[in-house]
Every structure is written in structure tokens, then in C-alpha cells.
Amino acid sequence: MTNDGANLYDLPQPRLARALGTIVSPPFRVKQIEEWMYVHGVDSFDAMTNIPKELRAALAEHYRLDFPQVIERTTPAADGSQKYLFTLRDGNRIEAVYMPMGDRTSICLSSQAGCAVGCTFCVTGFFGAGRNLTPGEMLGQFFTIQHEHNVPMEMMNVVFMGMGEPLLNFENLVATLDVLYRNIAPKRITVSTSGIIPGIDELAKLPRRPNLAVSINAPDRRRREEIMPITKKYPLEELIASLKRYPSEKGREITIEYVLLAGYNDSHLDAVALAKLIHGLRAKVNAIPFNEDPNLPPWMKRPKEGSIDRFVDTLVRNGVAVTVRRSKGREIAAACGQLRGKEVARRRPKTG
Ligand code: SF4
Numbered sequence: 001m002t003n004d005g006a007n008l009y010d011l012p013q014p015r016l017a018r019a020l021g022t023i024v025s026p027p028f029r030v031k032q033i034e035e036w037m038y039v040h041g042v043d044s045f046d047a048m049t050n051i052p053k054e055l056r057a058a059l060a061e062h063y064r065l066d067f068p069q070v071i072e073r074t075t076p077a078a079d080g081s082q083k084y085l086f087t088l089r090d091g092n093r094i095e096a097v098y099m100p101m102g103d104r105t106s107i108c109l110s111s112q113a114g115c116a117v118g119c120t121f122c123v124t125g126f127f128g129a130g131r132n133l134t135p136g137e138m139l140g141q142f143f144t145i146q147h148e149h150n151v152p153m154e155m156m157n158v159v160f161m162g163m164g165e166p167l168l169n170f171e172n173l174v175a176t177l178d179v180l181y182r183n184i185a186p187k188r189i190t191v192s193t194s195g196i197i198p199g200i201d202e203l204a205k206l207p208r209r210p211n212l213a214v215s216i217n218a219p220d221r222r223r224r225e226e227i228m229p230i231t232k233k234y235p236l237e238e239l240i241a242s243l244k245r246y247p248s249e250k251g252r253e254i255t256i257e258y259v260l261l262a263g264y265n266d267s268h269l270d271a272v273a274l275a276k277l278i279h280g281l282r283a284k285v286n287a288i289p290f291n292e293d294p295n296l297p298p299w300m301k302r303p304k305e306g307s308i309d310r311f312v313d314t315l316v317r318n319g320v321a322v323t324v325r326r327s328k329g330r331e332i333a334a335a336c337g338q339l340r341g342k343e344v345a346r347r348r349p350k351t352g
Contacts, residue, residue: 004064005061005062005063005064006019006063006064007063007064007065007066007134007136008020008037008063008064008065008136009037009065009066009067009134009135009136009139009140010134010135010136011135012135012175012178013034013038013175013178013179016034016037017030017034019063020033020059023055023058023059023062024055024059029051029055032048032050032051033048033051033059036048036051037065037179038179038182038183039182039183041139041142041143041146041147042065043065043066043067043140043143044065045057045059045060045065066089066136066140067136067137067139067140067141067143067144068086068087068088068094068137068140068141068144069086069087070084070085070086070144071085071086071087071093072084072085072339073085074339079099079100080098080099080100081097081098081099081100082097082098083095083096083097083098083339084096084097084098084141084144084145085339085340086140086141086144088113088133088137092113092114092130092131093113093340094110094113094133094137094141094162094163094340095110095162095163095337095339095340096108096109096110096141096142096145096162097162098145098148098149100149103155104155104156104157105149105151105155105156105157106156106157106158106159107141107142107145107146107156107157107158107159108159108160108161108162109138109141109142109158109159109160109161109162110133110138110141110162110163110164111132111133111138111160111162111163111164111165111166111169111172111173112130112131112132112133112163112164112165112166112168112169113130113131113133113163113164114127114128114129114130114131114163114164115128115129115130115163115164115165115337116128116129116165116168117165117168117194117228117229117230118229118230119194119215119217119227119228119229119230120226120227120228120229120296120297120300121217121227121259121261121290121296121300122296122337123293123295123296123337123338123340123341124163124164124337124340125337126295126296126337126341127295127337127340127341130163130164132164132168132169132172133164133169133172134172135172135175135176135179138160138172138173138176139176139179139180141162142158142180153183153184156183156184156188157184157188157189157190158180158184158188158189158190159189159190159191159192159213160173160189160190160191160192160210161190161192161213163337163340165193165194165196166191166192166193166199167191167193167196167198167199167200167202167203168196168199170199170202173191174206177189177208177210181208186208186209186210186211187211187249187251187252189210189211190210190211190212190213190255191203191210191211191212191213192213192214192215192255192257193212193213193214193215194214194215194228194230195214195215195216195228195230195231195234195236195239196230196234197234197238197239197242200212200214200239200242200243200246201242201245203246204245204246204247209247209249211252211254211255212243212246212254212255213254213255213256213257213286214239214243214254214255214256214257215228215257215259216236216256216257216258216274216277216278217257217258217259217265218236218265218270219265219270219273219274219276219277220236220273220277221235221236221237223264223265224236227261227264236277240277240278240281243281243283244280244281248282252282253282253283253284253321254281254282254283254284255283255284255285255286256274256278256281256283256284256285256286257285257286257288258274258285258286258287258288259288259289259290260287260288260289260290260302260303260307260308260311261290261300261301261303262290262301262302262303262304262307263301263303264299264300266303266307266308266311267307267311268310268311268314270311271310271311271312271314271315271318272314272318274315274320275314275315275318275319275320276318278320284320284321284322284323285315285320285321285322285323286322286323286324286325287308287311287312287315287322287323287324287325288324288325289302289303289308289324289325289326290302290303291338293338293341295341308324308326312324
């Protein structure tokens with residue numbers, strides 16, 4: 001049965017218990033329902049086999065258990081990575097990515113159905129703002145992909161690096177994290193931000209914090225303002241200061257993401273300047289060679305392999321730990337928004 005009641009996955013845990021308490025008794029049934037949702041990630045009341053039939057029917061009369069619907073999956077890349085396009089109840093489209101990595105698997109989730117931050121190298125930014133995703137829409141991406149690939153929870157990593165700026169959807173992000181923590185340790189979850197300083201400061205106050213990744217992309221304020229206009233609001237120097245006060249935990253570093261654009265931010269001197277900028281931070285750099293897209297400015301090109309190597313070598317010689325996201329499949333996460341971009345282009349009426 002379908003109805004227009006609330007999606008139970010959208011209620012933060014304390015509200016869920018209160019909402020269920022009006023229909024469900026005895027109280028241990030609430031715990032059982034939470035377990036079906038938060039541990040097993042079911043999307044129907046009928047799947048809750050240890051809950052009496054009448055109670056399942058009563059729940060279905062008042063509430064929904066909704067996940068976004070998959071409308072497209074890319075063919076798996078050579079390394080097994082696969083991108084998913086979902087449709088939401090209101091017709092918005094979002095993406096998520098499945099990335100197997102040996103004995104671990106990462107799922108990259110979207111936090112908004114678009115993005116107002118407007119980074120010029122990003123397809124999601126190109127298509128503009130979209131609404132915040134609810135906890136149910138974020139958890140739905142996760143559970144759908146986890147179920148489809150049957151990945152044991154102990155192998156899972158989660159990254160909020162898909163469409164949207166997660167720290168501009170803070171409340172729903174925290175509600176989503178609280179559910180994910182039931183299965184996955186905070187150190188296995190990463191939140192990636194374009195540098196929303198108040199959000200970073202709020203994240204710092206949480207009793208359980210995910211890993212933090214920050215998209216830097218230029219070693220100086222002028223160029224960062226050009227490709228990341230959010231720098232005007234949250235200047236680079238203040239952003240670095242906020243990272244310096246972010247509580248550091250044993251064995252955990254901040255990830256500095258750096259999209260490499262040929263001839264723009266990939267020189268030897270840029271690497272030296274980046275090393276200087278992040279000096280004193282407990283951080284590692286993740287260099288991401290740019291993924292070209294017809295919706296993005298044509299001057300933006302992927303650097304040649306030699307330039308990437310030189311940039312990385314310079315960072316290493318300057319004492320910076322660095323990884324490069326080279327494989328084709330992994331790039332699809334860096335280029336989140338591209339599958340939706342293609343789909344939007346297909347749906348657009350042809351003119352002329
Ligand atoms: S890179 Fe992230 S923050 Fe920037 S426009 Fe794209 S989705 Fe938004």
C-alpha cells in the first residue's frame with residue numbers, strides 16, 4: 001500500500017522512536033523496526049518478517065519507507081566502478097558511485113540535487129543549485145548500492161563527494177551519519193567540502209566525526225577565486241586556519257583534494273606553493289587529474305601524465321603525502337554530475 005505519510009528514513013533517530021511510539025507497542029518492537037531500517041536497510045514494511053502482519057499494515061497506512069529509484073547504471077569500468085543515476089519522488093535526478101577497491105568498497109553519495117557553490121570545473125556546479133536531499137534520499141543511495149552488490153558492512157567506506165555541498169545540508173547530513181554509524185565506523189566515512197568554514201567548525205564539534213576532505217584546487221587565493229567563487233565568501237587563508245583548528249585524531253588526516261588542470265595549477269611552482277600553503281596541517285593531498293566534459297570550459301584540460309608525475313614528485317620532495325586518482329573508474333567520482341548532465345542533455349528539446 002502506498003500513502004503520502006512521512007518517509008520513516010527522513011526522521012532522525014529520536015523522532016523516529018517518538019513517531020513509532022504512537023502506533024507500535026510493546027516498545028521492543030520499535031527496536032526491531034529500527035534494526036530492519038538502519039542495519040538491514042529494507043524499503044518495505046513487508047520485509048520486516050518478525051513484526052506482526054497487522055502492525056506492518058498499520059505502519060504502511062501511516063508511513064512510507066522510500067528510497068530513490070535507480071533509472072540508469074553505467075556499464076562497470078575495468079576496475080568494477082559503476083555510476084548510478086537515481087530519480088527522486090519530485091523528479092529530481094541524482095548520482096552515486098560504487099567503487100570496489102580490493103578488500104574495501106567505497107560508495108560515493110550525493111547530498112544535494114544540484115549545487116549552488118558553482119565551481120567552474122564541475123558539471124553539477126554548471127547545472128546550478130538544487131534542493132537539499134533528505135536523510136532517506138542519502139541513505140537510499142547507500143542501501144540500494146550496498147544491497148545490489150551484496151557488500152558486507154565491514155568492507156564499506158562511504159564518501160560524501162557526489163553532487164552537492166554536504167556542509168550546506170548539515171542537519172540532514174548529521175542525521176544520515178548517525179544511521180551510517182550503526183554499521184560503519186566514523187573513520188570509514190569521509191565528508192568532502194568546498195570549504196564552508198562554519199560547516200567545518202560545526203563538524204569539529206560533533207562527538208563522532210567523519211574524515212574531512214577539502215577541495216583546494218589552487219595554491220593561491222586569486223586562482224582559487226577564479227575556479228571556486230565560494231573563496232570570495234570563505235577566503236583561502238581563513239579556510240586553512242579553520243583546518244588548523246579542526247581536532248586531529250590519531251591515524252586520521254585531512255584530505256586536500258586538488259583537481260589538476262593542464263597549464264593552470266599543475267606546475268612545479270604550484271606544487272611548491274601548495275606544499276607551503278598546507279605546511280603544518282595533518283593532511284595528505286589527493287591529486288585528481290581533471291576529467292574533460294563538453295559542458296565545461298574548453299580551456300580546462302587534463303594534464304599529460306608527465307606533468308602529473310612532476311607535480312606529485314615535487315609535493316613528495318616537499319614532505320607532502322600524496323595519492324593520485326588515476327584509474328578511469330575512480331574518475332567518475334571526481335566527475336560527479338556528468339551522468340546527470342548527459343541525461344539532462346538527452347531530455348532537452350532540440351532547437352533550431
Ligand atoms: S565541486 Fe562540489 S561544491 Fe563545487 S560545484 Fe561541484 S558539487 Fe558543488
